[in-house]
Amino acid sequence: MTRVDVMSLEELQKALAEDSIHLIDVREPYEFVAGHIPGALNMPLSTFDPAALPEDKPVVLSCRSGARTLQGLEFAQASGRIDVHTHFQGSMNAWVAAGLPVEQ
Numbered sequence: 001m002t003r004v005d006v007m008s009l010e011e012l013q014k015a016l017a018e019d020s021i022h023l024i025d026v027r028e029p030y031e032f033v034a035g036h037i038p039g040a041l042n043m044p045l046s047t048f049d050p051a052a053l054p055e056d057k058p059v060v061l062s063c064r065s066g067a068r069t070l071q072g073l074e075f076a077q078a079s080g081r082i083d084v085h086t087h088f089q090g091s092m093n094a095w096v097a098a099g100l101p102v103e104q
Helices: 009-017 029-034 067-078 091-097
Strands: 005-007 022-025 059-062 086-088
Touching (some): 005 009, 059 067, 067 086
Parallel strands (some): 005 086, 022 059
């Protein structure tokens, strides 16, 4: 059974401001370059390698709406990365809806 913890928009903003997490965007590169949350790293789900995820800070996954993050969490945990269990609920859709800055 996959462990899934949910990070809210407010929690994500705080964690990014404190540089206390790695935000991993699992969307495809063309989606990422079109606009992403500042500070996010792109690791597309299509080529996702849980072994390549950073280990020095907690990892939070993000995508467009939140569906692909759950797939990423499941894959990471099945691959032995039980430390990867948090996703940003609402992902880019929630970030944009809140009017927050987007990098291109």
